[in-house]
Amino acid sequence: MDDKYYMQKAMSEAEQAFLENEVPIGCVIVYKDEIIASTHNRKEQLNRATAHAEILAIEKSCLVLNDWRLDECTLYVTLEPCPMCAGAIYQSRIKRVVFGAFDPKGGAYGSNFDMNAVPRLNHYPSVTSGVLKDECSVLIKDFFRTKRQ
Amino acid sequence: MDDKYYMQKAMSEAEQAFLENEVPIGCVIVYKDEIIASTHNRKEQLNRATAHAEILAIEKSCLVLNDWRLDECTLYVTLEPCPMCAGAIYQSRIKRVVFGAFDPKGGAYGSNFDMNAVPRLNHYPSVTSGVLKDECSVLIKDFFRTKRQ
Secondary structure, three states: OOHHHHHHHHHHHHHHHHHOOOOOOEEEEEEOOEEEEEEEOOHHHHOOOOOOHHHHHHHHHHHHHOOOOOOOEEEEEEEOOOHHHHHHHHHOOOOEEEEEEOOOOOOOEOOOOEHHHOOOOOOOOEEEOOOOHHHHHHHHHHHHHHHHO | OOHHHHHHHHHHHHHHHHHOOOOOOEEEEEEOOEEEEEEEOOHHHHOOOOOOHHHHHHHHHHHHHOOOOOOOEEEEEEEOOOHHHHHHHHHOOOOEEEEEEOOOOOOOEOOOOEHHHOOOOOOOOEEEOOOOHHHHHHHHHHHHHHHHO
């Protein structure tokens, strides 16, 4: 399975978020070629500021592996992570991050600022950006278009 | 009640973390002069990378107020927040942050880097640093001293 395959899985989660009237962002975490967490943004329905797709996926993966270290995992997310989620990614020592659309306002892997350029952190994931970025971006734009109507 | 009063409450939580063999960091969140969340670091026992004192306190406060917006709250924590927690603080729009000891390695309010200097975020808390810093610091140093024995 390649990056596009897993990003499509993350996009399915984003579509589910859209149906639930949440900003449509989806995430999957892969461990040894297996999806161990598949989540989407649930901030509004849980009324929880931390309920971004990535945080929920990291927490699920810690539970599945019974370990706070996710150093053999790859995280796929449809939008560039925010600083909170990029912080959770390095705290959980996720090996690799793959994201879809860029987030010029909040993106923490180069668009707004770069968490990987912060010195003295105890872990830096490798980052692949822009996988299915147009498809991921359209979903988010469509969501905000419906909100403005 | 003043900042020292609430920091002492956060220190009691840090002491509890010490007894549970966790890095001793404690946190309380105050809303209208009332403590609505009182937590400590539980990363090892929950095996959850996100289970820092601040994240647990923010999640509890969202539950108590039934709102992801904590814009009338003050967060007290015994150690300068890491990037993940500083990210959760701005995501939850916490009005004010008060921390005790500085964290030269991981601190995200000026010691290692400054989350409040990242542009284009949708919220910036006011930050008061160094309240009971020596007392907060001693507890953490004692913990790592026992670990090295």
